[in-house]
Amino acid sequence: xxxxxxxxxxxxxxxxxxxxxxxxxxxxxxxxxxxxxxxxxxxxxxxxxxxxxxxxxxxxxxxxxxxxxxxxxxxxxxxxxxxxxxxxxxxxxxxxxxxxxxxxxxxxxxxxxxxxxxxxxxxxxxxxxxxxxxxxxxxxxxxxxxxxxxxxxxxxxxxxxxxxxxxxxxxxxxxxxxxxxxxxxxxxxxxxxxxxxxxxxxxxxxxxxxxxxxxxxxxxxxxxxxxxxxxxxxxxxxxxxxxxxxxxxxxxxxxxxxxxxxxxxxxxxxxxxxxxxxxxxxxxxxxxxxxxxxxxxxxxxxxxxxxxxxxxxxxxxxxxxxxxxxxxxxxxxxxxxxxxxxxxxxxxxxxxxxxxxxxxxxxxxxxxxxxxxxxxxxxxxxxxxxxxxxxxxxxxxxxxxxxxxxxxxxxxxxxxxxxxxxxxxxxxxxxxxxxxxxxxxxxxxxxxxxxxxxxxxxxxxxxxxxxxxxxxxxxxxxxxxxxxxxxxxxxxxxx
Ligand code: HEC
Ligand code: HEC
Numbered sequence: 001x002x003x004x005x006x007x008x009x010x011x012x013x014x015x016x017x018x019x020x021x022x023x024x025x026x027x028x029x030x031x032x033x034x035x036x037x038x039x040x041x042x043x044x045x046x047x048x049x050x051x052x053x054x055x056x057x058x059x060x061x062x063x064x065x066x067x068x069x070x071x072x073x074x075x076x077x078x079x080x081x082x083x084x085x086x087x088x089x090x091x092x093x094x095x096x097x098x099x100x101x102x103x104x105x106x107x108x109x110x111x112x113x114x115x116x117x118x119x120x121x122x123x124x125x126x127x128x129x130x131x132x133x134x135x136x137x138x139x140x141x142x143x144x145x146x147x148x149x150x151x152x153x154x155x156x157x158x159x160x161x162x163x164x165x166x167x168x169x170x171x172x173x174x175x176x177x178x179x180x181x182x183x184x185x186x187x188x189x190x191x192x193x194x195x196x197x198x199x200x201x202x203x204x205x206x207x208x209x210x211x212x213x214x215x216x217x218x219x220x221x222x223x224x225x226x227x228x229x230x231x232x233x234x235x236x237x238x239x240x241x242x243x244x245x246x247x248x249x250x251x252x253x254x255x256x257x258x259x260x261x262x263x264x265x266x267x268x269x270x271x272x273x274x275x276x277x278x279x280x281x282x283x284x285x286x287x288x289x290x291x292x293x294x295x296x297x298x299x300x301x302x303x304x305x306x307x308x309x310x311x312x313x314x315x316x317x318x319x320x321x322x323x324x325x326x327x328x329x330x331x332x333x334x335x336x337x338x339x340x341x342x343x344x345x346x347x348x349x350x351x352x353x354x355x356x357x358x359x360x361x362x363x364x365x366x367x368x369x370x371x372x373x374x375x376x377x378x379x380x381x382x383x384x385x386x387x388x389x390x391x392x393x394x395x396x397x398x399x400x401x402x403x404x405x406x407x408x409x410x411x412x413x414x415x416x417x418x419x420x421x422x423x424x425x426x427x428x429x430x431x432x433x434x435x436x437x438x439x440x441x442x443x444x445x446x447x448x449x450x451x452x453x454x455x456x457x458x459x460x461x462x463x464x465x466x467x468x469x470x471x472x473x474x475x476x477x478x479x480x481x482x483x484x485x486x487x488x489x490x491x492x493x494x495x
Contacts, residue, residue, distance in 0.1 A: 059366075059370065060370060060373070062366050062369035062370050062373065064383060064384070065369040065372060065373060065378060065383050065491075066356075066365060066366070066369055066494075067356040067383070067402035067436075067495065068356075069355040069356045069357070069358060070355060071400070071401075071402075072353055072354070072355050072356045072401065072402050072436065072495075073089075073243070073244045073247065073352070073353020073354075073355075073399075073401045073402075073436075074247065074353075074387075074396075074399025074400060074401045075089070075091045075395045075396070075399055076089040076091065076244060076246070076247065076350065076351070076352055076353045076395070076396075076399070076401075077089070077352070077353050077354075077355050078090060078352030078353065078354060078355065079355065084139040084140065084354075084444070085137075085138075085139050085140070085141050085241055085242060085243065085351070085354070085437065085440070086104075086107075086134070086137075086138075086139040086242075086351060087351065087352040088100055088350060088351065088352060089350055089351065089352035089353070089395075090352065091395055092350045092395065093395070096346070096350060099342075099343050099346045099347075100343075100346055100347050100350050102340075102343040102347075103343035103344045103345070103346050103347025103348070104347050105120075105121075106121075106133075106336065106340055106343060106344045106347070107132075107133045107134055107137075107344060107347055107348070108132060108133070108134045109121040109132055110131045110132050110135075111123065111124040111128075111131050111132060111306055111307075111308060112124055113125065113193045113194070113329075114329050114330060114331030114332075114335075115329065115331070116331075119331065119332060122331040122332075122335070123307070123308055123309065123330060123331020123332060123335030123336075124193060124306065124307055124308070124331070125191070125192055125193040125196065125306075125307035125316075125325075125328065126192055126193050126196040126307060126316060126318065126324070126325040126328035127189035127191070127192050127196065127198070127199065127307055127316075127317065127318065127322070127325055128189055128191050128192070128305065128306050128307040129154050129157050129187070129189055129190065129191065129304075129305045129306070130154040130155075130191075130305060130306065131306065132306070133301065133305075133306070135154060135155075136154060136155050136157075136239040136305065137239055137240075137241070137242050140441075140444040140445050141241030141437060141440065141441035141444055141445065141448065142155065142238070142239060142240070142241050142441050142445060142448045142449070143155030143239055144447070145236075145238045145239070145449050145454035146204055146215055146449065146454050150203045150204055150205060151203070152190075152202040152203060152204050152217065152236075154190075154191075155238065155239045156236050156237065156238050156239070156453070156454055157187060157188070157236075157237050157239075157305065158187065158188040158202055158217055158219065158234040158235065158236060158237070159186060159187055159188075159234070159235050159237055159422065160180055160181040160184055160185065160186060160187065160188055160228070160232050160233070160234055161178040161179070161180070161186075161232070161233055161235060161418070161419075161420040161421075161422060162178060162179045162180070162181060162229055162231045162232045162233070162420065163178065163179075163231060163420050164178055164179050178420045178421055178422050178423075180319075181228055181229050181232040182229055182319070182321065183221075183225050183226060183228075183229070183319060183321040183322070184199050184221070184225060184228065184232075184319065184322075185317060185318075185319045185322075186304070187304045187305075187317075188200075188202060188219055188234060189304075189307075189317075190202055192325070193328060195324060195328065196322075196324040196325050196328050197222045197224035197225065197324060198222060199219075199221065199222055199225060200219050200220050200221040200222045200225070201219070201220045202217060202218070202219045202220075202234065203217070203218050203219075203220070204216065204217050204218075204236070205218070209415060212415075212464075212465070213455075214415075214453070214455040215236060215453055215454070215455055217234040217235070217236055217453075218234070219234050224324075225321065225322070233418070233419045233420055235418045235419075235420070235453070236452070236453030236454065237286075237287055237452060237453065238449060238451070238452060238453055238454040240287075240433065241437050241438075241441050242348065242351065243351075243353055243354070243403070243434060243436050243437040244351075244353045244401055244403055244434070244436065245285075245294050245348045245349060245351065246294065246348065246349030246350060246351075246393075246396055247353075247385070247387055247396060247399060247401045247403070248284060248285070248294075248385075248403060248405075248407070248434070249284070249285075249293055249294040249349065250387045250388070250390060250393075250396055251284075251385050251386070251387055251388075251407070252387075252388045253282050255385060255386070256274055256282055256284070256406070256407050256408065257274060257282075259272065259382060259406045259408060260272050260273050260274050260406075260408055261273075268376070268379060269376075269469060269471075269472055270376065270379045270380060270410065270469045270470075271410075271411075271469060272380060272406055272408030272409065272410050272432070272469075273408060273409050274289075274407075274408060274409070275288065275289035275290070275408075275409050275423060275424055275425055275431065276424055277290075277292055277423060277424070278423075281293075282407075283423065283431075284407045284431070285297040286431070287430055287431060287433070287452040288409070288421075288422050288423060288425040288429065288430060288431060289407065289408075289409060289423075289425065289431035290422055290423050290425075294345050294348055294349065295312070295341065295345050296312070298341065298344050298345060298348065299311075299312035299313055299341065300312075300313070302335075302336060303317050304317055308331075308335045308336055309330070309331075309332075309333070309334040309335045309336070310334050310335070310336045310337075310340075310341055311334055311337065311338050311341065312341070313334075314333065314334050316328070316330070349396070350395075353401065353436065353437075354436075354437055354440050356402065356436075356494055356495055357439060357440075357493070357494045358494065359493075359494070360490045360494070364486075364487045364490050364491075365487070365490060365491050365494055367484065367487040367491075368484075368487035368488045368489070368490050368491025368492070368494075369491050371476075371477075371480065371484055371487065371488045371491075372488060372491055372492075374476065375472075375473045375476040375477055375488075376470075376472060376473045376476070377473055378404075379406075380405075380406055380408070380410055380432040380469070380470065381404040381405060381406075381432055381435050382404065382405060382406040382432075383402055383404055384400055384401070384402055385400070385401060385403055385405075385407075386398065386399065386400045386401075387399045387401075402436060402495065403434040403435075403436050404434055404435035404436060404495060405431075405432045405433060405434040405435070406432050407431060407432065408431065408432060409425050409429040409430065409431055410429065410430060410431075410432060410468065410469045410470065411426070411428050411429050411468040411469050412428055412429070412430050412465075412466065412467055412468045412469065412470060413428060413466075413467025413468030413469075413470075413471060414428060414467065414468075415465060415467050416428060416430065416451070416452070416465055416466075416467060416468075428468060430452060435492060435495050436495050437495070438450075438459060438492060438493070438495060439492065439493030439494060439495060442459065442493065443493075450462040451465060459489055459492050459493070460485070460489060463477050464477070464478070
């Protein structure tokens with residue numbers, strides 16, 4: 001027997017949560033019983049007579065929030081049996097596969113110290129965080145981040161940021177009003193090739209904030225480099241799972257701009273804004289949308305995370321104070337050439353998007369989706385985006401996909417804030433992360449962690465950290481009955 005919670009329960013909870021982000025008033029005309037009947041039949045489930053009987057108060061429709069599994073990632077959607085995160089989308093045409101395979105080699109290779117006799121994959125470091133892309137972006141989605149004993153795993157890297165007003169110096173590779181550390185640069189690199197001192201050791205510890213704890217990071221700098229600048233802060237960035245990057249990369253700027261509401265002119269308490277980078281491009285990748293494209297993100301990763309030079313970053317990521325780093329043997333100039341970069345981008349562009357999952361009853365997913373909308377989640381975690389017409393890339397052209405992001409920066413409040421911003425994003429502003437694939441991440445690794453520094457051990461905890469513009473959303477979730485909360489989480493896990 002299906003159970004449906006009538007809409008007035010939802011609205012009461014919504015009011016209790018102080019209104020903002022709640023959709024009140026009469027349901028839109030589309031909420032007719034007809035639509036609901038059609039949906040359940042199209043889905044293959046049997047028409048539900050009991051449901052029709054109690055629709056005198058029609059529930060708002062949620063079809064727009066439930067990705068049809070086969071359309072989750074448009075033409076890149078992969079079949080449920082191929083779930084893992086590093087699969088080629090089945091629809092990729094034969095002529096693209098060679099490029100894809102070449103890119104996969106660069107993504108999965110363990111880079112070697114130069115000269116290694118294998119010039120295609122040598123040039124590691126001199127300073128680095130991990131020896132491969134796949135080390136931080138494994139097929140299971142997210143790598144280990146916070147070790148039990150205070151160890152910081154490579155899957156969580158530390159940015160070194162210092163307020164611009166407090167000193168002078170070289171901003172390092174990351175363009176930003178926030179400055180890098182003058183000696184160690186913009187990112188802490190705890191590993192190095194032989195003959196070059198690694199930058200030191202990072203540890204994390206719990207800091208209590210009421211009944212919640214978040215990680216604080218401390219670095220013990222190697223004596224070769226002295227100490228961190230007194231104004232430098234080490235802030236954590238967890239490796240996200242990679243899904244549908246080609247689609248996100250190709251969404252037109254206008255689509256992102258159109259969703260922005262920097263002055264909250266619609267008065268819903270939510271004021272997303274684009275991250276305008278210094279060169280005028282719109283940032284869209286990374287927790288603070290610091291990188292404008294898949295190409296830029298990949299080149300930066302090679303430079304900062306693995307120590308590989310590219311046409312984009314032809315110099316090794318050594319600061320002027322790191323002489324041994326500057327003097328170390330190089331693996332080529334650059335170590336990855338234009339063709340390699342193009343292949344690496346191609347690889348990520350054509351990775352399959354795991355199909356949305358339908359493992360729990362449709363009415364539970366619908367109930368969860370309804371609460372997702374009532375809580376205002378969908379204002380930031382915008383369900384659908386569409387790519388423009390791309391004659392050169394027919395598979396990616398005009399694809400509608402369900403990433404659940406607006407690619408905008410939002411002020412998430414003081415509890416989630418870093419002490420210093422990056423780029424034009426303040427300490428408390430974060431880009432809405434896509435939600436697709438999170439259920440699969442959790443399933444493949446129940447110890448996976450969430451949010452920018454891995455502070456949340458569960459999806460529920462991740463929601464409870466929401467503040468700032470998402471304060472009303474969090475409060476709405478705090479008032480949910482246990483069944484409704486479980487349905488909301490089931491909905492998240494289905495994406
Ligand atoms: C040491 C761990 C590490 C390595 C190695 C690494 N990454 Fe990442 N990756 C991260 C982290 C952390 C982020 C988030 C960065 C941020 O917020 O600024 C990220 C973000 C990304 C993103 C953006 C995802 C999104 O949803 O915005 C892409 C794409 C990416 N990495 C690709 C790569 C590629 C390609 C390589 C190899 C050249 C690579 N990464 C190597 C840790 C790593
Ligand atoms: C104001 C915009 C906004 C609203 C509203 C919002 N979120 Fe978020 N969400 C974000 C941002 C930004 C982050 C990243 C914050 C961080 O990492 O510090 C995030 C992170 C998350 C994460 C963790 C993602 C990950 O990759 O680790 C989940 C899960 C999530 N949100 C679910 C929800 C749900 C469910 C709701 C509604 C109850 C909601 N969000 C409402 C902006 C929003």
